Structure formats: structure tokens, C-alpha cells
Amino acid sequence: ALYRYWTGRLDYNDQHYATAVKSLARAIELDPRLMKAHDSLGLCYEALGRFDDAVRSWEEAIRLNEGQKTKSPWPPLNLGLMLTRLDRLDEAEARFRESLRCDPRFPQAHYQLGITLEKKRSAGEAVSELEEAVRLDPASAEAQYALARLFRRGDDEEKANGALRRFEQIKAEKDRKKSGSGKE
Numbered sequence: 485a486l487y488r489y490w491t492g493r494l495d496y497n498d499q500h501y502a503t504a505v506k507s508l509a510r511a512i513e514l515d516p517r518l519m520k521a522h523d524s525l526g527l528c529y530e531a532l533g534r535f536d537d538a539v540r541s542w543e544e545a546i547r548l549n550e551g552q553k554t555k556s557p558w559p560p561l562n563l564g565l566m567l568t569r570l571d572r573l574d575e576a577e578a579r580f581r582e583s584l585r586c587d588p589r590f591p592q593a594h595y596q597l598g599i600t601l602e603k604k605r606s607a608g609e610a611v612s613e614l615e616e617a618v619r620l621d622p623a624s625a626e627a628q629y630a631l632a633r634l635f636r637r638g639d640d641e642e643k644a645n646g647a648l649r650r651f652e653q654i655k656a657e658k659d660r661k662k663s664g665s666g667k668e
Contacts, residue, residue, distance in 0.1 A: 485515035501531045519548040523559045530566050555586035576600050591621035625654040
């Protein structure tokens with residue numbers, strides 16, 4: 485089952501989604517409790533535009549996740565991301581909160597919850613979630629940029645400018661690393 489799972493993951497990474505579905509489905513046949521295979525299958529189905537199948541796969545991954553000693557925050561996060569893209573914000577919010585119940589220190593879930601709350605016009609809650617995302621992952625340029633945007637909308641120019649400066653510093657550092665110089 486693990487071999488089929490990893491074959492499916494490699495095919496997914498290479499954007500061979502239909503082939504990945506076959507490998508992951510075979511992994512699930514061999515081990516129906518392999519939560520990661522259900523999670524990855526959801527990613528493939530989403531990439532193929534098979535949203536109902538993706539939801540079913542992630543819901544099964546989430547169900548299996550409940551029985552794990554250490555719960556993965558990824559299945560509810562992945563489902564929440566797709567629901568956000570489908571503009572099903574209330575459902576997405578619930579899934580991001582579920583992801584945080586699995587791992588309260590998961591910066592991606594705080595970030596996505598913050599973005600969703602922003603879209604739902606809950607700016608105060610959005611700022612809190614984005615600030616937590618930044619606290620947990622200070623190198624998150626996306627979270628800094630989102631904070632700058634929210635602060636600007638709230639007419640707090642000082643905080644907006646500070647977040648924007650941090651965003652620019654992070655981006656410059658990433659660009660330096662990408663170019664290989666690492667020097668200022």
C-alpha cells in the first residue's frame with residue numbers, strides 16, 4: 485500500500501492526476517485505513533475538477549484521522565482550501581478551525597482562516613488569525629501582506645507600513661537565497 489501511495493504522490497507532483505488516482509485507489513484497496521492516501525486522492529480529484537469525489541475522499545481522510553494518536557491538520561486544511569475556491573466560505577471556515585483543533589500551532593491553518601474571515605468581513609478576527617500565523621511562521625510573506633492590507637483598510641497606517649516593510653524584507657531575503665548570493 486505504501487509503495488502505491490508514494491507512486492501516486494510522485495504522479496501527483498508531476499501533474500499526472502489520472503495516473504495518480506489509479507495508484508492511490510490501489511493503495512486504498514490494499515489498506516483502506518491509509519489516511520494519507522485518501523487525503524492525496526482528494527488533491528487529485530480536485531485537480532481533475534471532480535469536486536464531489538474530492539470532498540468524499542477528504543471526509544474519509546478526516547474520519548480516519550480521528551482515530552490517529554497524532555492527528556494531521558492537512559485533510560481538513562485541504563478540504564477547506566477547495567471549499568474556499570468554490571466560495572463556500574462558511575464550510576471552509578469550519579474546516580480551517582478543524583485543522584487547528586488537530587494542530588493549534590499550524591501556521592497555514594491560521595493564515596487560511598484569517599483570509600477566509602477577511603472575505604467574510606470579520607476583520608478583527610482575521611487580524612488575530614493572521615498575527616498568529618506570523619507569530620508561528622515569521623517568514624510568511626503572504627501573512628504579512630494580508631496583515632498590511634487589513635491594517636490599511638482599518639486606517640492604521642503605522643501597522644500597515646510595518647507589515648508591508650516586513651513583507652518586503654522577507655521577499656528580498658527569499659530572492660537573495662533563490663539567486664544564491666545570500667549576501668546583502
